[in-house]
Amino acid sequence: MTLKKTIDKVYTHASIKMKYVIGKLQYKYIPKHAENKSNRVGKSISPNYKLNVYLQRSLEEIDDLIKSNKELKTFILEEGERSFSNEWIILNSRQKGMYDLNSGHYRWTEDIFTNYVYQSCFYMDARHQVTDKGTDIKIPWEISRMQSLFSLALGYRASKDEKYVRKIIDIVRDFHECCPVGDGVNWNVSMEVGIRISNIILACELIQDSALFDENFKRLLVIIIYEHMNHIRRNLENEKDGGNHLLADILGLAGTSAAMPFLPGAIECSAYAQKMISQELMRQVLPDGAHFEGSVSYHRLVGEILSFSVIAQSKLGYSLTNNEKNRLHKMGQFSFDLRMPNGLVPQLGDNDSGRVFQLSTENTRDHDSFINLVSIVTDEKIVYPNRQDGYYVFAPVNTKVDNTVFSRPGGDICEYPYFKCIRVQNDNVFLTFSGMTPESFNKAGHAHNDLLSFCFAVGGEEFIVDPGSGEYTGNLDIRHALRSVNNHSTVSIDNLEQRRVPTDLAQAFQWNSTARCSIASIKEQNAIKLNGKCSYFLTFGNATHERTIDIYQNNKICIYDLVSDMSAVCSLSLPIFPGRIIEKVQDTVIIYGQEYTLQIRGSWQFSIMESLYAVQYKKIVPNRIVHGISNTKDNWIQIDIVTQK
Numbered sequence: 001m002t003l004k005k006t007i008d009k010v011y012t013h014a015s016i017k018m019k020y021v022i023g024k025l026q027y028k029y030i031p032k033h034a035e036n037k038s039n040r041v042g043k044s045i046s047p048n049y050k051l052n053v054y055l056q057r058s059l060e061e062i063d064d065l066i067k068s069n070k071e072l073k074t075f076i077l078e079e080g081e082r083s084f085s086n087e088w089i090i091l092n093s094r095q096k097g098m099y100d101l102n103s104g105h106y107r108w109t110e111d112i113f114t115n116y117v118y119q120s121c122f123y124m125d126a127r128h129q130v131t132d133k134g135t136d137i138k139i140p141w142e143i144s145r146m147q148s149l150f151s152l153a154l155g156y157r158a159s160k161d162e163k164y165v166r167k168i169i170d171i172v173r174d175f176h177e178c179c180p181v182g183d184g185v186n187w188n189v190s191m192e193v194g195i196r197i198s199n200i201i202l203a204c205e206l207i208q209d210s211a212l213f214d215e216n217f218k219r220l221l222v223i224i225i226y227e228h229m230n231h232i233r234r235n236l237e238n239e240k241d242g243g244n245h246l247l248a249d250i251l252g253l254a255g256t257s258a259a260m261p262f263l264p265g266a267i268e269c270s271a272y273a274q275k276m277i278s279q280e281l282m283r284q285v286l287p288d289g290a291h292f293e294g295s296v297s298y299h300r301l302v303g304e305i306l307s308f309s310v311i312a313q314s315k316l317g318y319s320l321t322n323n324e325k326n327r328l329h330k331m332g333q334f335s336f337d338l339r340m341p342n343g344l345v346p347q348l349g350d351n352d353s354g355r356v357f358q359l360s361t362e363n364t365r366d367h368d369s370f371i372n373l374v375s376i377v378t379d380e381k382i383v384y385p386n387r388q389d390g391y392y393v394f395a396p397v398n399t400k401v402d403n404t405v406f407s408r409p410g411g412d413i414c415e416y417p418y419f420k421c422i423r424v425q426n427d428n429v430f431l432t433f434s435g436m437t438p439e440s441f442n443k444a445g446h447a448h449n450d451l452l453s454f455c456f457a458v459g460g461e462e463f464i465v466d467p468g469s470g471e472y473t474g475n476l477d478i479r480h481a482l483r484s485v486n487n488h489s490t491v492s493i494d495n496l497e498q499r500r501v502p503t504d505l506a507q508a509f510q511w512n513s514t515a516r517c518s519i520a521s522i523k524e525q526n527a528i529k530l531n532g533k534c535s536y537f538l539t540f541g542n543a544t545h546e547r548t549i550d551i552y553q554n555n556k557i558c559i560y561d562l563v564s565d566m567s568a569v570c571s572l573s574l575p576i577f578p579g580r581i582i583e584k585v586q587d588t589v590i591i592y593g594q595e596y597t598l599q600i601r602g603s604w605q606f607s608i609m610e611s612l613y614a615v616q617y618k619k620i621v622p623n624r625i626v627h628g629i630s631n632t633k634d635n636w637i638q639i640d641i642v643t644q645k
Helices: 002-011 022-026 059-067 069-086 123-128 138-143 149-159 160-179 191-209 215-234 244-257 266-284 294-313 321-339 368-379 476-483
Strands: 088-092 091-094 413-416 420-425 429-434 455-456 459-465 491-493 516-523 527-535 544-553 558-562 569-574 579-586 588-592 594-600 605-616 619-630 634-643
Touching: 059 069, 059 149, 069 149, 069 160, 088 138, 149 160, 160 191, 191 215, 215 244, 215 266, 244 294, 266 294, 266 321, 266 605, 294 321, 294 368, 321 588, 413 516, 420 516, 420 527, 420 594, 429 516, 429 544, 459 594, 476 527, 476 594, 476 605, 491 544, 491 558, 558 569, 569 634, 579 605, 619 634
Parallel strands: none
Antiparallel strands: 088 091, 413 420, 420 429, 429 455, 455 459, 491 569, 516 527, 527 544, 544 558, 558 634, 569 619, 579 588, 588 594, 594 634, 605 619
16 A cells, blocks of 8 residues: 555545645655744755754763763663664563564564564554454554664764664664554554654654765655654544643654644644643642652653653743643652652552653663653753763753752651652651542543552562552453452452452453542651541442551551451452562561561461562563451551561
């Protein structure tokens, strides 16, 4: 199918007539001069025209920075070489063999974990063609994000070896050939289109001084940027309710309109992006700084999307108001507050390893790069220097290091009343208490059945954890299991879920829920007291669970649980950090760390059960849960922290 026929098919189905014929862009929609600010077309590309979207320092300044740091240069070249060898970053893992020798193309439309290949089709129909259980549409989406272009582009800056530029151009050309606009799985969701074009633009910014970045490729780049911009503007997601998908769409419009503001419709896309950045920042980011979808991982992704959208549109004169800047600053504060002594944040809600730009694999719970990014955008400062993440390209040269940008004014206790989470850090104890109900915002898709659950660490050692997500539509059994109340450190009444889990594949991100929850804290002389109450969805009556957590200064924690409307039994779950040694000695459960040991006893009848833990998306490891059963409504446990000698 030709490009024009594909375009006609797409927009006929969408009942939209294209105002411009994309094929003519190759020779027309390019400015004659760099200073041409109008929306009119030129006749030839200006040799002086430069992309200026995401970078906050010149190419020469980036080169000087890399040259001055041998360790950084070595790291960049190692990552660039992996990407050059077709070992791409897919869902925070390096996946080999991304080039198919048989077809002579990259594996754009394949679920590389099941080898299922999505066929050419009208983009809206792509997710309906899969019948094989275990096939995950998210995999080709992630492949098409092209996040390995970042390491290739920095590899060129570190070496000046044109092979990296040639590879980037080859990848971009191959996608354009194999995945024409509107055809197939990689155009199915505008969020992926927005992240993909952002990665293409960033890479091209970094290589635009190469001799291979010639007029022929620039002409192709015009077409690619225009196609992506138009597809997004005609397929915006969730404008009514908002969410991370809409924000990624806005990122795509912000990046494309800043890259080539002379294109037809770019001025309108820029105006829309600027309006929506301001609107959605104040709507989706709650007054306490957390994102309204109830996931710490998605909080980071949304914060990155907003930050890069602001950077892109700032090149066209946009800036945040003081209130908007303060709200974005609070996003960094939220992640900073949840940062445990080991430098990681707990998993609360879904974690799909999502990023906008990524240089190398990472621990998905390390949010320091995001904290730096927010600090750069809102305060022109950086909190954690010497990060080998490539994010220095987004910081101006005069950015100062300041580890006081974010503080913890709440001391031991930090409450997030809108997100419904409390963080306690007292001496060696770190604990989060959760009551998130994002269904209040009609956005419960990334939340778990974790009401009144807690994550618990001592010093730098994690003991009681959230199991993550690990799978979406590719494996509903794992998806539902890791969202379940029985995989979170809370109580189940009569084996019921706090929210009803849909079984239909199409509803994998939905809940049938009227669950409600409230949490609060009190600081007493010798203890911190946390109180919470949640009600289950009303299908099963007015079942409620009340919990009190008393955190004492003498390394003791007491938890009291009271349930109502119980007809048979209630159960307690305590998911344990993978690798911890656990044993049951009479009525006491002992969990061994490196420096600390937990001794757990109480009114529950304890056992140790096998379970799962998602280190990241598509990486799931065996795990164990301390499980308790009781036929009474009122129960307690006591956790004693013992320092090993």
